[in-house]
Amino acid sequence: MDGRDNKLIREEGTEIGSIKISDEVVAVIAGLAASEIPGVAGMSGTLAGIAEKLGMKSMAKGVKVEVGERETAIDLYIIVEYGVRIPDVASEVQQAVKKAVENMTGLTVVEVNVHVQGVHFPAEGKEEEIRVK
Template identity: 60%
Template structure:
């Protein structure tokens, strides 16, 4: 497991890649218009806004002082995809930088799908 190492006066601080990935996943799902994280082209869609596996669909590359993030997301139908992606990039960058002190050099957002809401038939629409 890779870690971010920083030397302090009284010892080392280590931040694992999984911690950075979890921060990124949580920050992405906080954005309105993001339905779910996706495991990528080969993987299935994670539970919609589930908190069980926040790192699904998140890949991070962490160096000593910098990080790069790739996110695979599913957006809500009707959302403006470029705006949702930009908000995801901003929120993920801000969250990682404020919580870890790492400089985030890139946040790549990959839209893997569009979620269509299921609609219950109205009482008037049902066959009598």
């Protein structure tokens, strides 16, 4: 990190001005890419859970980003569907997130860490989620 405002992750000058991308944008891109992978039941969040209870849905739920001027590291906290092979799902998440963030922001993704926080499975008429910490 370069010590600038934590919300501003990338600023690039052009001939006619500058382009600024916030860390929230990177987190949203990563969260959406991860949630599209089959076997991912959802994202596991901390503060985002509080926001959802207040009626605000956070697309960056379960995502933590650390960004420098040209590189980023991403941590994803996911819940997987029961019955999937977790290493395969995690690997697909890593690849999809890396590709989406690099293509959309121009940042180099140096690592994507996947933290499996729980298993989701349907149970007799209602859905249940088991978290392991």
